[in-house]
Amino acid sequence: MTSDDRDPTAVAEPDEPVSRSSHVDTRDRPKKKHLPVWQETILLLGIALVLAIVIKALFVQAFYIPSQSMEPGLVKNDRILVQKMSYWFGGTPQRGDVVVFEDPGGWLNAEESAGPTSAVGKALSKVGLYPSGGHLVKRVIGVAGDTIKCCDDQGRLLVNGQPLDEKEYARVGGADCYGPMPAGSSHCNWTVGPVPAGHVFVMGDNRNNSADSTVHMCLKTDRDCTKNPYVDVDDVVGKVFVLLWPSDHFTFLHRPDTFADVPDAS
Template structure:
């Protein structure tokens, strides 16, 4: 074989090798890439809503001063996975147990776009309430001591820092029931239930409003005042909007000293 023959063979093999290499992958058209990205984003949003986070808004004045009407909040669900349940002092979002909301408060977003976004957790939904857990299973809640404070298992709950100021008509921390004209007691809280109240006690139709009224309801059956824990969506952990008031939502230290129910 001559040198020319060898060169010809090498050249042929080289060209064959190049021709056998896989070609460059064809890039998707822009419109197809956009649809694919939207599908991935939608899938992630559905998973996040189902397992981790969900957006809500504050529907009333009941949680002032910390959370104001129409504030946007984020709720995380991880804290209540498995056997974990709401703790005293948690601010929770829960589905209406039945009759707690009027038709206007229960209504969700009106526009089709907002409704679609609400289904995947990107827009607040209706039919939910936001309150603070005051009592858990076994607890007894009383109103009030000589300083007008709510007691849980005999320990007074100091409202400084998270409760709205008391109204002129009521000198206690549970006035919406009867403007502090008489004391009341709730509990022991049944298993799988929580007792909730708003931080703005004078404007909160909470567990205390759904109790039997002493001396006024002869056939009232106790129970509707306690919220089933399986209706709890999750724990509020951040005030997201308006941006100027962005803040973390935590558990007041006053609840740490509450003794366990005997």
């Protein structure tokens, strides 16, 4: 057989590149240097801090219940998580939502407004890892256009004429209705609304012990009253969706079914 008859693919051309991967001595390659443990720890803490800031700014924040106003479901000093994205993209608070909002002005006393006092608590509150002060937690009863009346002959609140069945989550504390006013007022006989656009009317679930919208209403007997019972939706941080701590109370919060029956404002 002549050389012309041989399989040309059996022999590499002189200037054809030949793989030399099998001949490379990897022992001579410089090894990657690992960071010292203390540097890795600082790096991980930095990443965790950045993530915490992003999460707080965009998604979830921790708060605590500052008073007894949301009992029996939420007890003073319970830790809760708030969905900050609940009302993004045009969404607004809905009837029945439990929301956290900034103090509209004068709704909280000095102790409730203070928040954490220790340096560690203050630092953690900045990134959403510790509850901050200056906020309230209440349930939305009325939204823009709604009229709220207290009460029917069974002591139930009426929203746009529809009575609410609130036995599941609210406490009256010896009152005769689910919307008692402070002592010295007309108690179970009041009407408020329509709720202005961009605002909500809120109440604590502990109806006889809650400094909520009912405390800031102007009564017929008030002269030159400038009080405002409504909360601007721009002051709403988000919707409470988890009771986080104590662990034996852990639960997800849901909008009560009774609010589904409320008609839109006419």
